[in-house]
Every structure is written in C-alpha cells, then in structure tokens.
Ligand SMILES: Cc1cc2nc3c(=O)[nH]c(=O)nc-3n(C[C@H](O)[C@H](O)[C@H](O)COP(=O)(O)OP(=O)(O)OC[C@H]3O[C@@H](n4cnc5c(N)ncnc54)[C@H](O)[C@@H]3O)c2cc1C
C-alpha cells in the first residue's frame with residue numbers, strides 16, 4: 250500500500266490547516282495512511298530513507314523577504330547540505346504546495362526553492378508546484394485546483410481507487426473527572442503559565458508569552474472607518490524579557506464572548522461548557538500543537554485556543570454539511586459552498602464566522618458536531634505582531650505599540666460584526682475593547698465584548714499575554730550614520746522608536762547623521778501619527794538634520810500623493826547620502842504594496858540620477874538588501 254507524510258512549514262498557521270486538509274482528502278478519498286508533521290519536529294536526516302511506497306507532500310509558506318518560516322529553517326538547511334554533499338533522493342516522490350502573496354517580490358520563494366533543490370537531488374515531483382496567492386484572496390481556490398490535479402496524478406500513477414468517504418475524527422476528546430483545577434488550561438498561551446503543573450518550567454525562553462501590564466492606552470485619531478490606538482505596556486521586572494529598538498511585540502488575543510456563547514449554544518454544550526476535557530491526536534503525536542493545551546475546558550478551547558472568528562473555507566462548509574441538523578440545512582450549506590462566487594457574496598464578504606454561519610442557516614436547531622471537527626478545521630489561535638514604537642534606550646522596561654483598527658463597513662449586518670465592538674479583525678477588536686476598559690478605569694466593563702480578565706483572572710486590571718519577537722529592523726550602531734525612513738500608516742511605528750533614540754543620543758552629546766522621514770497617510774483628519782512628537786524631536790535633533798516629508802493619499806480636494814512621489818522629488822539628496830556614507834541605510838515599513846512601489850521608485854531614481862541601466866540599478870538594490878542597508882518591515 251501507499252503511505253503519505255505531509256510536512257507543513259508555517260509562520261502564522263495557514264499552511265498547517267492546508268496540510269491537514271490535504272491529509273483528510275487523501276485519507277478519506279483514497280484510504281491512504283497519512284502522517285501530518287510539523288517540519289521542525291521531523292528528523293530530516295532520515296529523508297533519504299523514505300522508500301517508494303511513501304509519498305511526501307510539502308505545504309510551505311514564504312515569509313520575510315522570501316524566507317522560510319521559523320519551523321522550516323532546519324529542513325531548509327538540511328536539503329541545502331544534502332545538495333552540497335552530492336547526495337541524491339531518487340526514491341522520494343513528492344507533492345508541493347506553496348502559500349504566498351504575489352505582492353511580495355519573492356512570490357512563493359520557499360516552495361519554489363525547495364522544489365528546485367529536491368529536483369537537483371533527483372527526487373520526483375508528482376504534478377505541478379502549487380502556488381497559493383493571498384494577494385487576490387485566491388489561496389483557497391488555488392489549493393483546491395492544485396489538489397484536484399495532484400490527486401488525478403496519484404490515481405493514475407499508483408492506481409488508487411476512490412472510496413466512499415466517512416468522517417474519521419483526528420482527535421480523541423474525552424471528559425475528565427479528576428484533574429487538579431490548576432493543571433487545566435483556561436486560556437494560558439503557554440504551559441509555563443499554568444499555576445500548577447507537574448512539568449512546570451521556568452519562563453526561560455524569551456519567546457514564551459508572559460503577562461504584560463497596560464500602563465497607557467489611548468486613541469490617537471479616529472475617522473468614520475478606522476481608528477488608531479497607542480498602547481504602552483510594562484515589561485515588569487523579568488530580566489529575560491528585554492527588547493531592542495525595532496523589535497516586534499507578539500500579542501495573544503481571545504475570541505469575543507458572544508461568538509463563543511453562540512457556538513456553545515448551537516452545539517448544545519451549555520451544561521458542559523466548564524467540563525474538563527483531554528485532547529489527544531488519534532495518530533500519536535503528530536498534532537502536538539493543539540494537544541499542548543490539554544486538559545482544558547470546552548469554553549477555554551473556543552475562547553482562547555481556536556480561531557473561531559477567522560475566515561471560513563468552502564471546504565469547511567462542505568465538511569460541516571455532514572453534521573447539519575436537517576436535510577434542508579445540509580442542502581443549504583452545500584448550495585452555498587458549491588460555487589466560489591456565491592460563497593464569496595454570501596459568506597466571505599459578510600465576514601461570517603463559523604458560529605455566525607451555523608446560526609444563520611441553523612434554524613435554532615442543535616448541531617451534533619464532534620469537537621474534533623473544530624480542532625481539525627480551525628486554526629490554532631495565532632499571536633499577532635506589532636512593530637514596537639518605543640526606544641529600548643529611552644524606556645527599556647516599557648514598550649509601546651501603534652495599532653490601526655478597521656471598523657466594519659456600515660452596510661454589514663450587526664449580526665456579523667465581530668461582537669459589535671467596532672472592529673473588523675480579532676486582535677484589533679480586542680485591543681479596542683481593552684483601550685475602552687482602560688480609559689474608563691474599570692477592570693471589566695459588564696458590556697465588554699471580550700473576557701478581558703483572562704484565565705484565572707491572570708489578566709485582571711488591564712493585562713495581556715505577549716512577548717518580544719526579535720527583528721532585523723535595527724538602527725545603525727553609529728548615530729552619525731545617515732538614515733532614510735519610509736512608512737505609511739502605522740508603518741511609522743518603529744520610526745518613532747528610532748527618532749526617540751536619536752534624540753536621546755543627541756542629548757548625550759553624540760553627533761547625529763542626516764535623518765530623513767517620509768510618512769504617508771490618508772488625510773489630515775486620519776493618520777498623521779505623533780505629529781507633536783516629531784516636531785519636538787526636530788527641535789532636539791535639529792531641523793537641518795531631521796527632515797520630514799508627508800504624503801496624503803486621500804485628502805479631499807487634493808491630488809493623491811504617495812511616499813514614493815516624495816522620494817522621487819528628493820532623489821538627488823537621497824542618492825548623495827548613499828554616495829557619501831557607505832553605511833547609509835534605508836528603511837521601509839508598512840504594507841507590502843507600498844514597499845514594492847517604493848523599491849521600484851528607488852531603482853528608477855538610481856537609473857535617472859546615476860544614468861544606470863536597469864540591470865545595474867537592480868544589482869544596487871540587491872546589494873543594499875544583502876548588506877542589510879535596505880531593511881523592510883512589511884505586512885498586508
Ligand atoms: C511583522 C509585522 C508587524 C506588524 N506591525 C503592525 C503595527 O505596527 N501596527 C498595526 O496596526 N499592525 C501591524 N501588523 C499587522 C497585525 O499583526 C495584524 O495583522 C492586524 O492588526 C490585524 O489583526 P486582527 O487580529 O485584528 O485581524 P484578523 O482577525 O487576523 O483578520 C485579518 C484580516 O482577515 C479578515 N477577516 C477576519 N475574519 C474574517 C472572516 N470571518 N471573514 C472574512 N474576512 C475575515 C479581516 O477583515 C482582516 O482583513 C504587523 C504585522 C506583521 C506581520
């Protein structure tokens with residue numbers, strides 16, 4: 250018989266979900282024995298031992314500037330080492346699907362590179378390389394059409410027969426009676442935060458989430474469709490928790506109470522919501538991530554450990570239809586998910602969550618869905634990252650973040666607004682609620698859409714779970730090195746930290762190099778962040794050294810101006826800085842679209858001012874990147 254091993258490499262959890270979906274399909278449709286594995290849990294040195302009865306599949310996302318996700322780095326090194334040592338993997342037969350975003354320069358670079366190296370190692374690919382593209386929101390459809398094709402190849406090459414499918418849970422979820430209450434996960438994002446656990450470890454690792462206290466939370470500006478928060482957090486006395494200027498803060502949100510209650514009611518689990526359950530993967534330890542939070546309670550599982558508010562896939566709706574409480578509801582779900590456009594209109598555009606969807610179609614009936622279904626289909630709760638907007642030199646024990654909150658469009662029904670908190674995303678809605686509660690100076694507003702007190706009251710009095718994540722986005726060591734900072738919206742967050750630091754160094758008597766800031770935002774009413782602070786720092790550093798340009802893209806009655814236009818207007822001064830000081834750095838922070846446009850204008854400027862051809866100017870950009878003098882901190 251044929252077995253399959255599906256490896257996933259993921260930074261924010263999507264590749265893992267797609268890997269599991271591929272596994273479900275291979276198991277259910279063809280009866281294959283499938284193992285799904287986190288690439289970092291796998292002993293890569295045994296790759297060459299795979300025999301021809303094994304098919305490998307790789308589901309890999311691309312991060313940073315074409316970089317592998319953290320859990321893929323070991324595998325990445327291994328295959329490159331195999332190549333260098335002249336090894337071959339002729340027995341390996343593999344499928345490969347990449348998750349990426351074509352707005353990035355290095356679109357799906359990781360899947361492409363792994364495929365190229367495996368080809369050089371003489372492994373045999375089945376079907377084409379799949380390329381999921383987030384830019385147009387087509388990853389779901391890209392995956393489905395890729396999977397369809399590779400399954401046809403598998404059928405043809407291995408003579409696989411389709412089987413009548415039936416649902417097989419991937420997890421055993423059992424109610425437990427005798428567990429010490431302090432050993433139960435009630436929302437702690439890490440085992441070390443449990444109050445009593447036999448494996449209690451110290452928080453030795455900087456990357457483990459901790460409890461951080463909010464010491465300031467305010468709205469910087471608010472418009473009809475968005476608002477921007479400034480939140481300051483105390484890192485406390487934990488000496489291990491240090492940050493450097495330019496790092497990120499990881500923050501763990503939780504789901505809104507209304508969505509959690511809705512789901513529990515739909516499943517008829519009101520009486521057992523606080524029951525303690527154990528979660529164990531059926532196939533041993535391959536799904537180790539979720540089992541980390543076992544034992545837990547049903548309420549905690551839906552509140553803290555699964556993304557119940559995220560976008561839903563057509564395939565999840567199709568799978569859910571097997572558990573529909575009536576034939577009519579089943580047909581409705583199948584009809585809804587049958588057609589990509591219909592699904593987009595009826596579900597995605599309305600921003601429906603899984604509880605919303607079940608309530609909307611469910612006619613107030615109880616659904617008998619195994620908990621394993623949710624563990625399989627929903628992403629594990631992911632931390633969100635925010636660029637730290639304070640300087641570690643100026644305030645080493647406190648970090649600030651700058652967060653833009655999108656409000657739902659006015660035409661969306663109240664039913665589908667994430668807990669009606671005026672937010673369109675989970676973490677931003679949570680932080681918005683936290684800010685309101687903080688400003689009113691009450692620990693928990695009775696009407697708060699989120700349970701802000703957290704597990705065991707660990708987050709009472711305005712605290713969050715978070716930790717510092719290292720980044721390469723760093724100031725040059727010498728304060729006299731010239732820097733150019735380009736950012737849009739909250740993309741100016743790390744520059745506030747940079748400027749705070751340069752102002753402090755100036756006050757310490759150091760010489761400050763030319764410091765240019767190009768800021769893009771929508772209009773005067775919405776988006777000009779930290780205006781007074783820039784002006785204050787300009788006084789300290791000197792107006793001739795710290796210069797600011799702004800570009801307004803949606804100012805009523807004005808023509809659109811983007812940051813790259815401002816760069817082009819100052820091409821000579823900018824390029825001279827690179828000529829005069831070989832250490833000069835340019836930083837780009839904000840949306841991936843903006844970063845791509847800025848880089849293309851930078852390359853154009855070089856062609857025009859220095860009279861270079863396209864090849865030479867591209868080589869210049871490449872060289873800036875390699876020498877870490879062009880640094881990007883981008884998201885979409
Ligand atoms: C390295 C890095 C640095 C960052 N720095 C900053 C920063 O300094 N400031 C900042 O504001 N942001 C920053 N971000 C972005 C930030 O991490 C979050 O992605 C952002 O705040 C949105 O998070 P959220 O949980 O509110 O949205 P999510 O809930 O994760 O939603 C993400 C998107 O999916 C859509 N969506 C969610 N649920 C559904 C649904 N059911 N149906 C359809 N669509 C749905 C949302 O509308 C939204 O567009 C950074 C990101 C990275 C990777």
Ligand SMILES: Cc1cc2nc3c(=O)[nH]c(=O)nc-3n(C[C@H](O)[C@H](O)[C@H](O)COP(=O)(O)O)c2cc1C
Nearest residue numbers: 259260261262263264310313315349350353356357
């Ligand atoms: C900070 C950041 C950098 C990214 N860099 C790239 C990139 O260089 N190339 C690419 O194709 N996609 C890039 N992406 C897009 C991700 O690969 C895409 O969102 C993917 O769906 C994430 O999958 P994951 O959740 O499994 O990590 C990037 C996304 C983020 C947030």
